[in-house]
Amino acid sequence: MAQYVDRWLRRGISRRAALRGGALATASAAFLAACGSDDKKSSGTTSSGSGGGGGNTGLLASATAKPATTKQPKPGGSFAFQISAPPPSLDPYTQTSFLNSYVNGLTYSRLLRFKAGVPEVAPGDFSMEPDLAQAMPEQPDQQTLTFKLKKTKFHNGRDLTSEDVKYTIDRYLNFDKSVHKSLWSFVDSLQTPDAQTFTIKTKYPYADAIQQVGGMLGAYISPKEHAESNDAPTKMVGSGPFIHTEYQTGVSLKFKKNPDYYDKPYPYFDDVTVFIVTDTAKRVADFSAKSVDLSWLFLPEERDQLKKQRPDAKFEETQGIGGYIYMRADKPPFNDKRVRQALSMGINRKAIRDAISKGEGVPDQIIFVGFAGWARQVKDLGAAAKYWDHNPAEAKKLLEAAGSPKLEFDWHHADAAVYTQAYVDTATLTQAHWKEIGVTANDKQAPYAQYISTTYQGNYEGIGHSPRAVFDKMDFLSERLYMSAAGQRGRINLSYINNAQLNTLLDKQRGQFDVEARKATVKEIESICAEEQYEIYFSTDTRTYFWDSKIENYRPTSFFPYTHVMKTWRDA
Amino acid sequence: MAQYITKRLMFTLLVLWLVSIIVFGAVRMIPGDVCKIVAGTPDVDPRQCASIRADLGLDHSVTRQYISYMSGVVRGDFGKALISKRDVWGEIRTRIPLTLELTLLATAFALMLAIPIGVVSAMRQDQPLDYGLRFLTIGWLSIPSFWLGTMLVVFPARWFSYSPPVGYVDIWQNPLKNLEQLYLPAIALGLALSASLARITRSSMLEVLRQDYIRTARAKGLRERALVLRHALRNAMIPVITLFAIQFGVLLGGTVVLESIFSLPGLGTLALTAVQIKDYPQIQGLVLFFATVLVLINLAVDVSYAWIDPRIRYN
Numbered sequence: 001m002a003q004y005v006d007r008w009l010r011r012g013i014s015r016r017a018a019l020r021g022g023a024l025a026t027a028s029a030a031f032l033a034a035c036g037s038d039d040k041k042s043s044g045t046t047s048s049g050s051g052g053g054g055g056n057t058g059l060l061a062s063a064t065a066k067p068a069t070t071k072q073p074k075p076g077g078s079f080a081f082q083i084s085a086p087p088p089s090l091d092p093y094t095q096t097s098f099l100n101s102y103v104n105g106l107t108y109s110r111l112l113r114f115k116a117g118v119p120e121v122a123p124g125d126f127s128m129e130p131d132l133a134q135a136m137p138e139q140p141d142q143q144t145l146t147f148k149l150k151k152t153k154f155h156n157g158r159d160l161t162s163e164d165v166k167y168t169i170d171r172y173l174n175f176d177k178s179v180h181k182s183l184w185s186f187v188d189s190l191q192t193p194d195a196q197t198f199t200i201k202t203k204y205p206y207a208d209a210i211q212q213v214g215g216m217l218g219a220y221i222s223p224k225e226h227a228e229s230n231d232a233p234t235k236m237v238g239s240g241p242f243i244h245t246e247y248q249t250g251v252s253l254k255f256k257k258n259p260d261y262y263d264k265p266y267p268y269f270d271d272v273t274v275f276i277v278t279d280t281a282k283r284v285a286d287f288s289a290k291s292v293d294l295s296w297l298f299l300p301e302e303r304d305q306l307k308k309q310r311p312d313a314k315f316e317e318t319q320g321i322g323g324y325i326y327m328r329a330d331k332p333p334f335n336d337k338r339v340r341q342a343l344s345m346g347i348n349r350k351a352i353r354d355a356i357s358k359g360e361g362v363p364d365q366i367i368f369v370g371f372a373g374w375a376r377q378v379k380d381l382g383a384a385a386k387y388w389d390h391n392p393a394e395a396k397k398l399l400e401a402a403g404s405p406k407l408e409f410d411w412h413h414a415d416a417a418v419y420t421q422a423y424v425d426t427a428t429l430t431q432a433h434w435k436e437i438g439v440t441a442n443d444k445q446a447p448y449a450q451y452i453s454t455t456y457q458g459n460y461e462g463i464g465h466s467p468r469a470v471f472d473k474m475d476f477l478s479e480r481l482y483m484s485a486a487g488q489r490g491r492i493n494l495s496y497i498n499n500a501q502l503n504t505l506l507d508k509q510r511g512q513f514d515v516e517a518r519k520a521t522v523k524e525i526e527s528i529c530a531e532e533q534y535e536i537y538f539s540t541d542t543r544t545y546f547w548d549s550k551i552e553n554y555r556p557t558s559f560f561p562y563t564h565v566m567k568t569w570r571d572a
Numbered sequence: 573m574a575q576y577i578t579k580r581l582m583f584t585l586l587v588l589w590l591v592s593i594i595v596f597g598a599v600r601m602i603p604g605d606v607c608k609i610v611a612g613t614p615d616v617d618p619r620q621c622a623s624i625r626a627d628l629g630l631d632h633s634v635t636r637q638y639i640s641y642m643s644g645v646v647r648g649d650f651g652k653a654l655i656s657k658r659d660v661w662g663e664i665r666t667r668i669p670l671t672l673e674l675t676l677l678a679t680a681f682a683l684m685l686a687i688p689i690g691v692v693s694a695m696r697q698d699q700p701l702d703y704g705l706r707f708l709t710i711g712w713l714s715i716p717s718f719w720l721g722t723m724l725v726v727f728p729a730r731w732f733s734y735s736p737p738v739g740y741v742d743i744w745q746n747p748l749k750n751l752e753q754l755y756l757p758a759i760a761l762g763l764a765l766s767a768s769l770a771r772i773t774r775s776s777m778l779e780v781l782r783q784d785y786i787r788t789a790r791a792k793g794l795r796e797r798a799l800v801l802r803h804a805l806r807n808a809m810i811p812v813i814t815l816f817a818i819q820f821g822v823l824l825g826g827t828v829v830l831e832s833i834f835s836l837p838g839l840g841t842l843a844l845t846a847v848q849i850k851d852y853p854q855i856q857g858l859v860l861f862f863a864t865v866l867v868l869i870n871l872a873v874d875v876s877y878a879w880i881d882p883r884i885r886y887n
Binding site for chain 2: 277288447
């Protein structure tokens with residue numbers, strides 16, 4: 001409701017602003033020229049900058065590096081930012097929520113961490129840098145990674161040794177409540193030759209091992225005495241830049257600087273407060289009132305309002321969570337690819353973008369189109385690109401050829417509480433579009449918790465609808481497309497895809513260390529998915545970060561850990 | 573009187589027992605698998621699920637689960653929250669002061685508006701002022717508190733770049749800041765209540781003002797102010813208090829959304845979070861708590877009738 005009201009309030013102003021929005025229009029035009037679209041009039045937004053004069057930085061996750069700041073760091077002071085919902089638990093072993101990753105990243109160390117988060121690194125850059133490790137790992141062969149650890153202590157005062165790292169990964173692998181077992185399934189053995197040396201031996205050459213070691217989830221190192229205590233869900237004890245001091249459930253988390261942090265001179269801030277604000281209008285209001293230094297998850301409507309209300313603030317857009325449809329491709333009628341193709345052609349993506357994101361965005365596909373070099377734009381997918389065109393006549397022909405001129409099935413999705421109203425609106429609009437081609441989708445909306453524990457488990461008939469997850473490694477494809485010989489689905493293979501050719505290619509890319517060779521394999525996967533339409537993608541969307549103009553050396557990332565806040569200071 | 577109160581207390585216990593059965597059964601009929609919620613992921617194997625279920629006592633029959641739960645409740649042990657593992661009653665107890673403060677502020681705001689409006693409206697019956705006030709109260713009655721709450725967030729931010737302080741500060745730490753955090757949600761919560769109360773005050777006052785004893789008091793030359801405040805208003809309060817008791821449940825329900833909008837860590841936010849993550853023990857504890865509060869308020873209201881109007885006796 002709040003989002004509807006807020007959007008309604010802003011609509012008039014946004015239109016006027018749009019007429020004046022030269023910078024944004026320029027950026028959109030540049031993006032349109034670069035990317036193309038499924039229609040002639042779509043546009044994308046790529047702006048970032050300070051005040052109204054945002055510069056064009058390229059497409060979201062592939063946004064390019066900027067010059068490093070030349071200003072002198074000013075230690076001290078406090079920093080406050082908002083997140084959009086409370087983390088279900090603070091225990092890194094039992095949670096996969098992105099909300100956990102935000103706050104876990106402030107307190108816990110990993111062996112490696114993302115370089116992204118400073119101006120000179122693009123927000124979607126997968127590159128890693130040493131965190132607890134002294135340097136990037138020694139790799140004498142493709143199945144061995146040896147890390148030399150920095151000398152440091154946990155926040156409880158105990159020395160951190162290689163045994164702690166071994167304990168942590170072993171717990172991710174073997175703790176019965178761990179939800180990260182599959183992420184570490186490539187591990188064959190863990191060795192600790194001495195207190196500062198740690199070695200991982202893998203079962204097979206795994207190209208994404210480094211990405212997992214420093215990734216968003218299942219990589220945070222914690223002391224055994226805390227991990228196994230009853231405090232783990234509500235308290236964090238790590239060795240990272242900030243010490244967790246307070247958790248006011250559902251309202252805020254507080255942190256103070258770790259004076260013994262191993263990477264001097266970080267962190268610069270003395271205190272960090274994370275406010276949990278579920279209402280979008282309140283997040284906008286708080287940032288407008290300068291009550292917080294940083295806020296996120298703003299769709300174009302809120303973005304334009306904040307640009308008007310805080311012309312001094314810096315902002316940048318990153319990859320959003322544009323959605324997709326999955327379906328029971330193992331059963332009629334969806335086991336006929338003509339039906340899947342017809343459903344895709346029955347969607348008017350431009351109309352949806354116009355309705356929910358001010359026309360911004362471009363058609364998306366299995367690999368987020370912002371990952372330049374890895375993903376192709378939809379228009380570059382060859383003959384299969386036509387399935388993204390809104391073509392009701394062709395869609396009807398395909399349905400008739402498949403023997404399903406009239407179709408009726410259930411559309412399962414979550415409510416707007418966590419995924420926002422834009423997600424629900426997308427479902428409503430698509431269902432209306434499908435009426436044109438003789439398809440009736442019965443809307444089955446469920447509370448988030450119910451949806452995530454039923455439909456998102458694959459327990460559904462008909463189709464399901466979800467926001468897309470953010471890639472932090474290319475093997476993420478296996479999770480959504482793979483089916484083992486024993487019939488075990490990849491974790492989120494929700495379309496029950498079982499394509500021998502795909503399985504072979506997924507196995508192949510997993511062991512390809514040569515980036516160009518791996519890209520070629522991924523391209524083949526991409527082509528198969530485009531033709532088969534196992535998952536039907538809507539359009540990209542953006543979620544804009546805003547931060548105070550006095551905050552220096554900050555840049556948002558496409559990933560969730562907020563470790564990079566340690567490199568930030570206030571230029572008072 | 574004592575017999576009446578005892579009877580009502582017995583009835584209260586019966587109601588609470590029935591509520592406990594309904595709540596206990598209802599939360600178990602909600603679709604979805606609790607072990608996947610506890611794990612926080614769809615990627616959970618059957619062995620892991622069995623372990624979680626055993627931890628929660630869900631591997632026993634529903635009857636045994638209920639008996640176990642209720643034996644804990646009577647000892648003050650409402651169990652542990654599913655994910656945070658915090659004590660359910662502990663969570664409720666720490667959040668009572670905020671919700672109570674918000675509810676009291678909303679009530680105070682409602683009464684401060686409602687009583688004068690109701691009295692003035694009755695005293696100026698069918699005059700322009702009466703029409704204006706009635707129009708106003710009907711308008712307030714039509715505004716849902718969540719909508720008003722959103723407006724109170726959006727417009728001050730748009731017009732004045734103002735937003736109440738983020739986070740939450742206890743009243744004992746910083747009373748002024750605490751009040752600044754609560755006054756907007758209190759207004760949003762109290763406005764609809766004030767409209768209902770103003771309208772019932774008006775009609776009740778009109779009825780009382782037509783009574784013989786009021787006419788007699790006027791004939792004796794009692795000043796209008798004393799007549800209204802001392803004689804008419806007190807007797808007009810019975811239906812107002814009844815309505816207030818009924819509306820208290822609405823007020824508590826309103827805190828769920830408003831605390832969420834204003835990011836306040838009260839019982840409403842706790843309830844909303846518990847429902848979102850299907851935290852069965854927390855939901856059960858909260859519903860039992862809310863039911864107890866409502867039943868006790870109704871009991872208190874019934875008893876207060878005798879104090880307000882000595883003509884009422886319970887024998």
